[in-house]
Amino acid sequence: MARRVKRKQNVIQNSNKQEENKQKENFSITIYKELDKNITNLKKMLGEPIDLVVRPFTVRGTEHKCAIAYIDGLVNDDLIHSHIMKNVQLETERKQLPDEKVKLFEVINNEIISASTEKGYTLDDLSNALLNGDTIFYLDGIDKVLLIDTRGWESRAIEEPDSETVIRGPREGFVENIQTNLVLLRRHIRDPNLRLKKHYIGRRSKKTIAVTYVDGIINPDIVKEVDRRLRAIDMDDAPGVGYIEQWIEDSFLSPFPQLINTERPDKVSAALLQGKLAIFLDGTPLVLVLPATFGNALQSPEDYYERWTIGTLIRGLRYLAAFISVFLPALYVALVSYHPGMIPQKLAFSIAATREGVPFPPFIEALLMTITMELLREAGARLPSTIGQTIGIVGGLVIGEAAVQAGIVSPIMVIVVALNAIASFAIPSYSVAISFRILLFGFLIASAVFGLFGIILAYIMINIHLVNLKSIGVPYSTPFAPTFLRDWNDLIFRSPIPLISRRPKYLQAEDEKSGNTGGKNL
Known part of the structure; x- marks a missing residue:
């Protein structure tokens, strides 16, 4: 009995040590309280790049040292000047600031900086935010920083995609900025049930992925399966959605594309309202829509306009x-x-x-x-x-x-x-x-x-x-085989819009009735 008790105690101690080691690995590169030390570590981590801007200054009315750091070209300079520098220099002079640094840090975060902020605790948090266009705010004597959203890099204008032109329909297409693309989607679907889930892909690039769907319509099993496949992706970078498509498709030996890719917001919104799911990737105008069937291959938004x-x-x-x-x-x-x-x-x-x-x-x-x-x-x-x-x-x-x-x-x-x-x-x-x-x-x-x-x-x-x-688990040949006769009204023949009153049965949507909103089977 004594041996068994000792074995159990050893197992518990080993598990506790493993958890402690994991926590140390995750938080090993912590932020120090010394400002100069933090800036030195940041420069060493990034290899002292020429586009890293570090601006030290003091909080006006006090002797507290602080600094901001950002990557030139990834930020909006006007936002940094108006929301950070100007506020910290002017508003702090008007306010009666606390002497305690922890309280001063919270006042700057809650009352002075007007842009959206998050708190960072490790160098990993800093690097991810910095390379995504955020600005880092340091306060000397505090072992955490503020990650301020100041993204503002250049992007091309919204225009109609060359590969998906229509005669009657919207003249807008997605661009390389994921935030702009999500805004375009929001303009088409103004539903509070529209869900946007953020993922990161690439061990080194750490690009942003947005998984979008309409809650209450989509089959939850599809969301779970896509989430599982996205978490299984393991590569350094994903320059385009084609990399993601090849990772999550069911058969890489098939000549047929098992996911739809498009640059049209109206096509994506129509698919989401049918009970499908869309994947946005930052840095590319193409969006993946899934699941796909063979019938989708020969359909176009022009059919419904x-x-x-x-x-x-x-x-x-x-x-x-x-x-x-x-x-x-x-x-x-x-x-x-x-x-x-x-x-x-x-x-x-x-x-x-x-x-x-x-x-x-x-x-x-x-x-x-x-x-x-x-x-x-x-x-x-x-x-x-x-x-x-x-x-x-x-x-x-x-x-x-x-x-x-x-x-x-x-x-x-x-x-x-x-x-x-x-x-x-x-x-x-x-x-x-x-x-x-x-x-x-x-x-x-x-x-x-x-x-x-x-x-x-x-x-x-x-x-x-x-x-x-x-x-994504849905038969590619549906509704031909397995046969869903109800879905044939929008397959080879395009029925009048008032007669397309239900979503495709093969998607097993939670809400089958489309409300005669022009249910496009894209």
């Missing part, structure tokens, strides 16, 4: 464009190489006449032209906008005409590849369009090996993959 007949027609054209962008070159290769009897007689003779003298089989011909179009598209995207458009159009015409004149490819192949490229431009999501372009090469190879049977087998494999794919 027009009348339902026009929206249905445009959406139907997108589904046709998706089919052409994936299957058209493969169908051409399969029919010409393996199944010419399925082609109408006159058309078959016309194709045979145009292919006379072409040295390559249809598969090599299609592969060469498709790769050429991909190179032109990539070159146009990397060049300045005006030159890029010229390269894409003129390059395609010149190379296509030269290839036909040289007898390398047939004119019908140029038409097929051109239709394929035009159809891919009709896909509203850039990530989805790239996924379709990847599948195109797979279907081309399958058609070259097995003809139409290869296309059918590849199509079956893609469908098996889709029904097994999930986005």
